[in-house]
Amino acid sequence: MPQDLNQAKDKAKDVLELISKKTLDPGERKKVVDESAKYWRDHVNEGFLQYRKSVSTDYTAVEWEDDGAVFRDINGKEFIDMLGGFGIYSVGHRHPKVIKAVREQLEKQCIHSQELIDPLRTYLARLVALITPGDLQYSFLTNSGTESVEACLKMAMLATGRHHFVGTVGGFHGKSLGSLGGTSKAVFRAPFLPLMNWTHLPFGDVEALKMTLECNDFSGDKVAAFLVEPIQGEGGINVAPPGYLKAARELCDKYGAMLIFDEIQCGMGRTGKMFYCEYDDVVPDLMALGKGFGGGVMPIGACVGSAKTWEKYVENPFLHTTTFGGNPLACAAAIATISVLLEEGLLDQAREKGEYMLPRLNKLAEKYPEVLASARGVGLMLGMEFTNNDLGYQVSKNLFARNILISGTYINARVLRVEPPLVISYEQIDKFLSSLEESIQQVYKEQGIAASVPV
Numbered sequence: 001m002p003q004d005l006n007q008a009k010d011k012a013k014d015v016l017e018l019i020s021k022k023t024l025d026p027g028e029r030k031k032v033v034d035e036s037a038k039y040w041r042d043h044v045n046e047g048f049l050q051y052r053k054s055v056s057t058d059y060t061a062v063e064w065e066d067d068g069a070v071f072r073d074i075n076g077k078e079f080i081d082m083l084g085g086f087g088i089y090s091v092g093h094r095h096p097k098v099i100k101a102v103r104e105q106l107e108k109q110c111i112h113s114q115e116l117i118d119p120l121r122t123y124l125a126r127l128v129a130l131i132t133p134g135d136l137q138y139s140f141l142t143n144s145g146t147e148s149v150e151a152c153l154k155m156a157m158l159a160t161g162r163h164h165f166v167g168t169v170g171g172f173h174g175k176s177l178g179s180l181g182g183t184s185k186a187v188f189r190a191p192f193l194p195l196m197n198w199t200h201l202p203f204g205d206v207e208a209l210k211m212t213l214e215c216n217d218f219s220g221d222k223v224a225a226f227l228v229e230p231i232q233g234e235g236g237i238n239v240a241p242p243g244y245l246k247a248a249r250e251l252c253d254k255y256g257a258m259l260i261f262d263e264i265q266c267g268m269g270r271t272g273k274m275f276y277c278e279y280d281d282v283v284p285d286l287m288a289l290g291k292g293f294g295g296g297v298m299p300i301g302a303c304v305g306s307a308k309t310w311e312k313y314v315e316n317p318f319l320h321t322t323t324f325g326g327n328p329l330a331c332a333a334a335i336a337t338i339s340v341l342l343e344e345g346l347l348d349q350a351r352e353k354g355e356y357m358l359p360r361l362n363k364l365a366e367k368y369p370e371v372l373a374s375a376r377g378v379g380l381m382l383g384m385e386f387t388n389n390d391l392g393y394q395v396s397k398n399l400f401a402r403n404i405l406i407s408g409t410y411i412n413a414r415v416l417r418v419e420p421p422l423v424i425s426y427e428q429i430d431k432f433l434s435s436l437e438e439s440i441q442q443v444y445k446e447q448g449i450a451a452s453v454p455v
């Protein structure tokens, strides 16, 4: 497309007007729908457009507004959000306290000078030290999950002087070139090989971890860190088996490797504790945060570390820097998020709502075994495993037709995740459960599946 600054000037003006409008007339709504689809195709990625529209069957589901546990498309159709932005919306969509903090900070200063001491970074780092377990003390603030993982990897290299990493099969840690090494699926990694030195082991397998650390120690290719999600999100909501994290802690200590927990998806209250590793009473050397950390309002993540992981970085703080990471707006959002989680008792709510939902999901699995194999998870990080990929997809499509958004996991297509905002009401949960049952029944009918359990 040729450069055209006049056209750019007019278009930017139009869009700013659109943003400023509280309501749109039908003609304006149609224009937004048509233009969004066209510009996505022409200027974003046509392939991704096909994927995004797949459950909605047309382009009309252009998102426009959100609050609490729902969002509305541009035509005002309301959806219950059972996906929660893949774990972003822990405190709900546009929580008023988070919005207020960001708005008030917006009136003062948006981005820091990069030279003076920016206070909100320090307050947030202090709060993170207070909400994380054990001796985790320092925070490097980032703009995304993948950047948090990158920082953890670099801190582990600095702390150990080593560069071999161990991850897990089913692990997902992001897609920038460092974190992608830890991500396990070939389809995402193969085009970009070679990545850094990585070995992937079966998740939950203590013996495999022991062997690898031992063998690498023997060969001299000593392991810098073991990177693991305490609950694998994209791998299909796989909860670390009892004793696994503790054994990992002991093995890492024995072989001088750092233990990194990626709590980007399972942290910030989602499982009923602030961080899932608290259930197992295990403290990592480094922890990666993201997603829900910014309250679904601002993008922010963190690499959190103990004093020993920070030593070399303190000697030379220019070894890892970022321009926007930890900016005042993002910090204001994260500070408000921590406050909301604690003041509104959202951790307990996550646990209780999960305890309400999981047995009901498993009841549906008992009732409809040809379609729904099982459900698992902790708090509001739940997964439903279908008997094959296609059936799970059909169910998500049927749910979308009933105004409920849900989605699969990146690495395991048989699993649909259930990760709603922690503020979801029991009424909304019940609506989801009844719609899910209807959607499964519809699959039986459409696919001509004979039911083995009389309904």
Ligand SMILES: Cc1ncc(COP(=O)(O)O)c(C=O)c1O
Pocket (backbone or CB within 6 Å): 086, 144, 145, 146, 147, 149, 172, 173, 174, 175, 229, 233, 234, 262, 263, 264, 265, 266, 290, 291
């Ligand atoms: C556990 C985990 N780690 C890292 C990431 C990457 O985060 P981001 O997409 O913000 O880079 C994700 C994203 O899904 C994740 O679930």
